[in-house]
Amino acid sequence: MSSQSQSRRRLVLRRTHLILVVVALIWTCAGGGLVHAQEADPYAVFEHIDLTRPDLAAVKAAVDAGDRPAAAAALKAYYQQRVEPHFIDDRHSRPAPNPDYNTAGAERVLRREYTCVGKPATLTHDIDWSSDPFNDFEWPTELNRHGSWSTLARAYWATHDEKYAEDLCYQIDDWIRDNPRPEQRGQLRWAWSTLQCGIRLGGPWPESFFRVIDSEQMTPELLCRMLEVFWQQCDYLLTFHGGGNWLVTERSGLQTTAIVFPEFKDADAWQANAWSTLSAELTNQVLPDGAQVELTPHYHSVTLGSFLTAYTIAGRNNVPAPDDYLKQLERMYEYLLYVAKPDGQIPMLNDSDDMSVKSRMRDGATRFGREDMRYMATGSEEGEPPDHTSHAFKWAGQYVMRTGWHFDNVYLLMDAGPFGFGHQHEDKLGLDVWAYGNDLIVDPGRFTYAGGKWRSYFVSTLSHSAAYLDGQSQRRRQRTPRDQYVSREPLDNLWFTDDVIDFSCGSYEEGYDGADNVIHIRKVLFIKRDYSIITDLFVPTDGGTTEHTATVQYQLARPDATVDEQALQVVSGGEGGNVLIKPVDPAGCTMTVLKGEEDPPAGWVAWSLHRAEKEACPMVRYSVTQALPIRFDTIIVPWVAEGPPNWSVKRLPVTSGGAAVPAHEATALEITHPDGLRDEVFISHTTQRRALEVGEYELDPELDISVIRYDGERITGSASLWGPFQRHQPAEPVDAVEVDGEQPFIDVRTERPATFLMRYGYADGGGYLFETPPSEPGTEARLRIQNPRYGLGYGYVVIAEFDDGAQAIQRGTILVPEPRAFNFDDGTLQGFGGSNVRLAPGRNGSPGCLSVEEPPTKDIRYAGADFARGFEATDRLKLRFAYCMPMADGGKYFYAKVTLRDDAGLDWSAYFAKAPVQDWTEVELGLGDFRGDTKDKPEQRGVIPAGTKIVGMRLTLRKDETPDAVAPVLQLDDFEMEY
16 A cells, blocks of 8 residues: 555544535546545445335434434444344354364464455555556456455364454455445456456455454444445446356356345345346356356356356345256356366366366256266265266267267367357367376466466467468458457368268468468377377468478377487487377478577466466477468377387378379378277268278278278278278269359259258368258258368268268359448348447347447447458448447547458548447548558658558557546447558
């Protein structure tokens, strides 16, 4: 606390009139605006309590008599005697002092020794609640969640030692005086974040209130102050709120307060709002496959916990929950069950830590009578394993392949899903491998939220078990339309599972800096019991053959590894399960093994943000430099034995009519096991089907994948996908109609009823990667490409499943031209995105328009929408659209503009409004309207040159300071482009 704040405290104790002068000088650090100009009324809470309640008659009588100190004393006596509702079960059955209670944590709090996000620091006795000793905003964030208050409250409850109650009440009073409610969101960020309010209201504040209420340290005046700030936080949450896991936590805290403090006049309204929002968010935030929209297992569990807090406090006090509330939560438990590794740990996808799901599974087993959850909770000692092994989360795009649920089984996950609502990393197509009791290859976790090289590293592709081009990370945040951050339907990614193999695949389409038109494709063939084949393909979409450097990397989870420089083979070390990583073509490939590198970072696993824990572990990087397209095959072999297994891998020639097939069109391998078994594996990478020969075999043109296992010359097992593997037999021709199209769908018809599906992939390479859901039975169907990339060709084949078997009935290429007109009437953002972009009713009664909205504020505020579209700005460039700004005031320096960003990173803007326009107005902008507008580039003057290559566009509204809080709003409709 500042010396000014300390002086204010002394003046408060002396009750001198100078307090008004001191408090009036206190401004918020975050927002720069005055928070409150005078000391808060300690008895303001009586305005918010329903004094007509019969049980508050004594309080009302004192208030009516003007004796507010007496009213405060009566209110404290009321809460001391109140039996229901209750936050803690033993409120009126406090145990005798426990001399053996562990008070070490409480003693540290007394000494002001705090450890937040794993970083210890000692504060002054008079706490500065905005302390940030490590320049890490999570430190004051965690401090202001008041978990240490629960520590003090529990120590007092268990020991009856008044020193803990004294310090707790001191901190409550100190925090309330130092952190008055701000007028606007963003002020007093650490203390009044909406997430902090939700967390405090859901736990530390009610626990502190009820555990120390019998202490004399909780004076009647302080009790009233605390209750008033309970009310203020709830009211604040109705004024401002977050999204994702924040919103659920906020409403959970609101619900807790509404139930535990029904004396508030607003309690019923709070409860109705909380139940309504929580019920809606169970649909909005929980996908049909059970995953929470942030696609982060850690925050999935956090969000589940917030949903449960509201449900638990309601059940404890016999408050009915909405219908199906608990049943919907079961899907969230199931997600954790199916995504967890056999030891109960989650994969550290996106902003996750290494965390166990066993306590959640134990709870789920009891709540739902689920023996499969009991099996996970007890480490396979009780219950029954789930009824299937491998599992596809078709909405989340997470594919879990496993041989079983026991410690001696193997687990592999590929993340081929969308970007996610929040807490995202640039890690698409990353892998996680666990086997025989150990993590082997991992997603490296989050480590920190503080800016700088470590946050940048752990978020980037360069830290993940993924692949990239020319040393450049993925860039979904810049290139993916926001309305595609979360799936609106099951993903079409191919997925296959049976008793022999699992297969999954996915693609990253957003390109790389300097390589916009390159797609990365990853295929995982998981051969159960033994090994996996990882195929990475880098495919140009413009037919180019430019030379690039492709890097495929694997982050090991164990700190030791043995490297074979000649074979470019890496073997992890240590007891129990280990992994062998072996590239198929070491010739022309370079290998780098990095461990614990600091600048730039490389070779780290971040096990925990809250423990600030990261461990140096080897990062294995394979790189190859050649002309596109590039194919890279890797063998991953989990094993447990005295030493690494001896595996032999060689390529088999693939021909068509005697001519060699290009390497990027197929993978054919002969893999010899240490025990002498031999596998022949074939994977197709093209949608152009023709008869192929692999050695002595001629393959069916429709065959995508096959695995044949030999013991000597005897076939002992086989598996194939989408076509028979034919030995010494010519391939049967497929009687399929050739049909090309320019729409993202194909209409098919047959004379006989059938169920139809379409397999499709990029015409430029990679093979069939996607498959539509089967249609309803009938004689016709429309089959649609999911989220097509405009201007990109797709090869497809339509399969009709008749009563007597399946047949390919139609094939061809679909090339979807880029749309140049957008009316937003189809219920989507049509490629536009931004943090606060949504659909609203359009002009002239049309169903939709693009609306960019920010919360009300008096301060300067920007609102914007992005559109990732590449084109050449020619003399023909025209942008036409209608716009309006339904806002009362924009301030003195207001504007709205369209900005084009070129491939050199320069901005060119056209300003189309200098004041808010209430009515729909049409505008047309041409090439001459766009002028140099790059920040810190004063030399960039004049009109954008014709021929400039544009990589993206942004619409921006700037609201200046206004006397009253105003919400910046920009709406667009009927947007047309010509170039």
